[in-house]
Amino acid sequence: MTTLTLEHVWKRFGSFEALKDINLNLPSGKMITFLGPSGSGKSTMFRLVAGLDDTTEGTVRFDGEDVTRLPAHKRNVGMVFQNYALFPHLNVWENISYGLKLQKRPKAERRARAEELLDLIKLPHIADRSIKQLSGGQQQRVSIARALAMEPRLFLLDEPLSALDAKLREHMQAELCDLQQTLGITTIVVTHDQREAMTMSDVVVVIDQGEVQQVGSPLEIYRKPATPFVADFVGSSTLLEGIARSDGTFEFNGQSLKVTAPDWASRDLTPGLLCLRPEQLHLAPRSAQTPNAIDVDVSLIRDLGSEIEVQARAGEYEFLVKESSGQPLGYGVGDKMRLHIPETAHLIRA
């Protein structure tokens, strides 16, 4: 089991800064995702960890050992890519054991290792098949087996499931998690899909514009986003702009809302953003005099069967509220309501 550390890592392409002073200390034996939008720098970071590209500045360490200048083939990492990258002229078991062949291991040993890995990826009877006879999902599993054949220190996957259809993708997410837990190998998955990151990971590293925005468990990232970018990129939210005080009040639009005081709020006025998630919100009639609430107008109602999505507006702000579909809502589009703001809503420093 290997820990991964990045210290003051920079990557420049000419004058363009693709990664800016990345500092990470990631635990061993966990499922870790690098999550970010297109162009955020996650594949660049993956390539530096894998040894496929050089850092411009900074140090990469595996278990404290400086591997910054080691090329990929000397780092003992197993890699999987979106396009599988299998050798079409070799059959399944020859693909899986290719690295062992380069090490001149005997054929019987290579075959035995390939079969062991085929059991692990739940495709026990396909050792002698040609790669061309396999479906996309099977090919991706074979590429996973190939990456694990040399017992790598780190298991690195760059958008491994992007080429698969939605259903197979969900199935493979669960299988990858099972595999990671069985082997206990430190695993890094690059993805732009926040749902994938949230369902698969022990630790999510959120990246935007070459900078780490937050490192945390899926729950921490969702409940306590560190930056407006994280709040917006992971799940739905409305961010209210206001002023935070250390006494646990949040001044918004001439109103004083009660919230949980963050440690960064001073007695003076500190600009903050109150992050409201749909499932935290609740609408009540104006007549109910709901405390800790703001006036809103209902603008859209969508019954999704399992739940009802309600949109409400207050000036420039739009809120998404999730109501259960069990009972009638008791209000409709155009109604004037009160939106209750929970005291547990998370405040982000603006």
Ligand SMILES: Nc1ncnc2c1ncn2[C@@H]1O[C@H](COP(=O)(O)OP(=O)(O)OP(=O)(O)O)[C@@H](O)[C@H]1O
């Ligand atoms: N070899 C290169 N030369 C110049 N610029 C590059 C090079 N590789 C990446 N970049 C730039 O660095 C930035 C980050 O690229 P990277 O591929 O890491 O993004 P990403 O988050 O993985 O996005 P995607 O999901 O689209 O692959 C992008 O603006 C990209 O254009």
